[in-house]
Amino acid sequence: MSKRNRLQCIRIFLWIATVLWMTVIFLFSAQSGSESSALSGSITQWLVRLFSFRPFSAGDYSSEQIEFFVRKLAHF
DSSP states (O other): HHHHHHHHHHHHHHHHHHHHHHHHHHHHTTTTTTHHHHHHHHHHHHHHHTTTTSSSSSSOOHHHHHHHHHHHHHHH
């Protein structure tokens, strides 16, 4: 494959990735508050289970604090 063809493939891939990411942002933005809260709640529960055996365990924090962090991280 020539360098020109490879650059063209990379350019097409980047455009497809951009459009897909725009779609993800749109779909998450279109969620209602209750849907968004349910999603972040399930992610919070998963994180609590994942880090429950670590030295700085998720048990040191309330679920509201963890969910607040998850929601802010999602916006970031």
